[in-house]
Amino acid sequence: MSTADYIAEKAAAVQDALHQALPQEWDVPERLREAMLYSLNAGGKRLRPVLVLAAAEAVNGEAEAAGAAMPIACAIEMVHTYSLIHDDLPAMDDDDFRRGKPTNHKVFGEAVAILAGDALLTHAFYCVAQAAKNGRVSAEATLAIVEELARLAGAPGMVGGQTADLLGEQGITTIEELDYIHLHKTSDLIAFSVQAGGRTAGASSSQLEALGIFGRKLGLAFQIQDDILDLVGDEAKLGKKTNSDVEQNKVTYPYLLGMDKSREEVERLTAEAKQAVEEAGFAYPDRLLGIADYLMKRDH
Ligand SMILES: CC(C)=CCC/C(C)=C/COP(=O)(O)OP(=O)(O)O
Numbered sequence: 218m219s220t221a222d223y224i225a226e227k228a229a230a231v232q233d234a235l236h237q238a239l240p241q242e243w244d245v246p247e248r249l250r251e252a253m254l255y256s257l258n259a260g261g262k263r264l265r266p267v268l269v270l271a272a273a274e275a276v277n278g279e280a281e282a283a284g285a286a287m288p289i290a291c292a293i294e295m296v297h298t299y300s301l302i303h304d305d306l307p308a309m310d311d312d313d314f315r316r317g318k319p320t321n322h323k324v325f326g327e328a329v330a331i332l333a334g335d336a337l338l339t340h341a342f343y344c345v346a347q348a349a350k351n352g353r354v355s356a357e358a359t360l361a362i363v364e365e366l367a368r369l370a371g372a373p374g375m376v377g378g379q380t381a382d383l384l385g386e387q388g389i390t391t392i393e394e395l396d397y398i399h400l401h402k403t404s405d406l407i408a409f410s411v412q413a414g415g416r417t418a419g420a421s422s423s424q425l426e427a428l429g430i431f432g433r434k435l436g437l438a439f440q441i442q443d444d445i446l447d448l449v450g451d452e453a454k455l456g457k458k459t460n461s462d463v464e465q466n467k468v469t470y471p472y473l474l475g476m477d478k479s480r481e482e483v484e485r486l487t488a489e490a491k492q493a494v495e496e497a498g499f500a501y502p503d504r505l506l507g508i509a510d511y512l513m514k515r516d517h
C-alpha cells in the first residue's frame with residue numbers, strides 16, 4: 218500500500234472513531250455540539266492522529282492493529298482542531314476560511330467558537346482516560362501521556378509558541394527566535410503524537426527519545442513547508458487563504474532565508490528526522506519514514 222493510501226485508510230479509521238468520541242447521550246447544548254463537530258468533521262489531513270497510529274505500529278504492529286492508540290489519536294485531533302478554531306479568531310489570525318469551509322466563528326459567532334475550542338481541548342483529556350479505562354493501555358503509560366499532553370499543548374508548549382508568534386509578529390530577526398516559535402507552536406504536538414503512539418505500544422526510553430527527535434524535526438519541516446505553501450500554494454487544495462503571512466507581516470523562513478534555502482531546510486530536517494528513527498531499531502519503521510517523505514513533498 219502506498220503512503221498516500223495508508224494515510225487515507227488511517228484517516229478514515231480516525232474519522233469513524235471521532236464520530237463516537239463525543240457520547241450522543243450526553244446532554245450538551247445543541248449549538249455547542251454542532252460547533253465542535255463542524256470543525257472536527259471539516260476534514261484536514263489528520264496528520265497528528267495518523268502519526269500516533271504509525272508510531273504505535275513502528276514499535277509493535279500488533280498493538281497498533283488492536284486499536285490501543287485510537288483514543289489518543291482522537292485526543293490529539295481534538296487538541297489540534299481547538300487550536301485552529303482559536304488561531305482563526307479575530308483576536309488572533311482573523312481568518313475566514315479553514316479546511317475548505319468558513320471558519321468556526323464565521324458560522325457560530327465568536328463566543329460559541331471559543332467555547333467549542335475550550336470543549337474540544339477538555340474532551341481530549343476524557344479521550345486519553347478512555348485508553349486506560351478500556352484496558353488497552355497501561356495506567357502508567359496513560360499517566361505519562363496525560364502529563365505530556367498537558368505540557369506540550371500548554372504554556373511551555375503550543376500555547377507558549379502561539380503567544381510568542383502573536384507578540385513577536387514584527388520583531389523577529391533571527392532564525393533562533395523563529396525556531397522557538399515553530400518548535401512550540403507546531404513541533405510540540407507532532408512530537409507528542411509520535412511519542413504517545415509509541416507509549417501505547419510499549420516503546421523503550423531510547424525509542425521514545427528517537428520519536429521525540431523525529432517529531433521535533435518533522436514538525437519544524439512541516440511548519441516551514443506550511444509557510445512556503447502560504448506563498449506558492451493553491452487555496453483550493455490547501456482549504457485556507459494564501460498570502461496570509463505577508464498580510465499579517467509575519468516573519469517566516471521564506472522571509473528570512475528565501476525560498477530555495479527554505480526548501481533545503483525542509484529536506485535537511487526531514488532527512489535528520491528519518492535518521493533518528495532509522496537508527497533506533499524499530500520493528501516496523503516504514504510507515505513513519507514514508508509519512509516524513511510524503512509531507513516533505515506535500516502541496517496541501
Ligand atoms: C493555542 C493556539 C491557538 C495555537 C495555534 C497553533 C497553530 C499551529 C496555529 C496555526 O499556525 P499558522 O497560523 O502558522 O497556520 P495556518 O496557516 O494554518 O493558520
Ligand SMILES: C=C(C)CCOP(=O)(O)OP(=O)(O)O
Nearest residue numbers: 261262263264316403440443
Ligand atoms: C501547524 C499548522 C501549520 C497548522 C495547520 O495544520 P495542518 O496543516 O495539519 O491542518 P489540517 O490539515 O489538520 O487542517
